[in-house]
Amino acid sequence: MADKILMKGNEALAEAAIMAGCRHYFGYPITPQTEVAAYMAKRMPKIGGVFLQAESEIAAINMVIGAAAAGKRAMTSSSSPGISLKSEGISYMAGCDLPALIVNVQRGGPGLGGIQPSQSDYFQATCGGGHGDFHLLVLAPSSVQEMADLVAKGFDLAEKYRMPCMLLADGTMGQMMEPVSLEETKQEACEKPWALTGTKGERKPNIINSLALQPQELEQWNEDRFKRYEIVKENEQMAESYLMDDAEYCVVAFGIAARVSQNAVDAARAKGIKVGMIRPITLWPFPEKVLKEAADKCKAFLSVELNMGQMIKDVKLAIDCKKPVDLCYRTGGMIPSPEEVLAAIEKMQKEGK
């Protein structure tokens, strides 16, 4: 294992992308993710890669489309308002079955909102985040190490399933510094016979396109894509279970909310409450399997989020509403304290008895 170094989450993910073979980054400044662009601006020219500051988030995502269409590992990063601008391109990318990595270091919204950490783009990320029937792969890191590790994973999954992948972080993940171990990752071999590389006069033209004016054709494309999504749902759910073996109560939280919740779970355990935590790492596909199992043995669930309650809907769906699901949240850039989460756990326990 490589030596640990102290890095900001934004920088760790940028370096991890380079180590994962990404040589094409297109971005636009926005707080709190600008370190990604700054890091790429410094590194890419030294290693024969491309860093380009686009004129807008819209242009940046379309440059990613171009590079991805040419068969390259390409990425962009932004924060919430910028992701809204990218959502047009994300929809096209999904419609064209193009793999790429999109990083969202979330800040509070709606509108211009604030610049403090948030998870309020959960719906936008997990429900597609653009017009039309589609999904993104959505990965949610909860440490600087995971900010790095999930980058290679994201690229591999995106290429394997030919769909865009979003790394859904938040301002805390982007800004905080933690020791991280970065290692050159082995890129999963992925043939791209569909890529635009020039026909050389030897094959028929490759066409990358999301337009189908015949509704029967478009319906078929969507059906085919959703069959692929079913395979993703079956094979790629990821979650971390914490103290779930004997848990009677279950906290569900991702990202920074999971870090806070873990402290609260420990404090509740010290008080004798048998509580555990499921931390989704893939938000799409949502880790339904592990939640379904938990539904059979836990009395109640608590969704802890940095928004007005978005993931809670997926928790309820995953457990078929078999058990009560409480919500503990802060919004607008606020983060709940471990005490607030502990209080919510205690309330869940009292009501769940």
Added chain:
Amino acid sequence: MIVFDKPKALTDAPLHYCPGCTHGIIHRLVAEAIDNLNIGGETIGVASVGCSVFTYNYFNVDMVQAAHGRAPAVATGVKRADPSKIVFTYQGDGDLASIGMAETVHAAARGENITIIFVNNAIYGMTGGQMAPTSLPGQVTQTSPYGRDTNTVGFPVKVCELLSTLDGAGYIERVAVNNVKNVRNAKKAIEKAFRNQVEGKGFSLIEVVSTCPTNWGKTPQGALEWLEENMLPYYPLGVYKDKFAEEAAK
């Protein structure tokens, strides 16, 4: 002996364009340029949104379909991914000069080594004849039914004039395809715009003043006459910038 044949860079797909539309001529000129430079196997085209949305069916090269106005950004991504490829966009006036103005201006400002074919027929064709950024003052369209009123909606955008002020823009020329002489000039300009890229020189844009008989409410011949009488005085033909020629002359 065959003296006139279909360019290799065109597929056999029948064009969907209306009778009298000049897209067909422009497609041919682009394909001839690709053939003459022998770059078809290395060329990647970027289709836009509008009447030219189906260009990916017509050019016999690798193609990607861009969102409305975003073709220069997509082309930038393709070119940066592999600078050895010859990358062009084919865009109409609504696509390039309205919704895609930012992408156009910044691709030019960066001196992106791509070729843009900009077809200006002063109207939104595909959606049925709405006012375009290049519709002429007084021009009647579906969304300017009393004629384009410059007091309320302002003036047409002159793309070549605008882009030629940018240091990054290399070769900017406006041509037309309304008569044989102009078609021959357009052919030269389009080929030069591709050759500039092959030679690694930088950003080239050719504006082709074009017709839309259907949405102008004219016969094909009437549309050509209207173009000459109304479009050309407002959009004068000529080379607006040739940085590469200036540099070569130094």
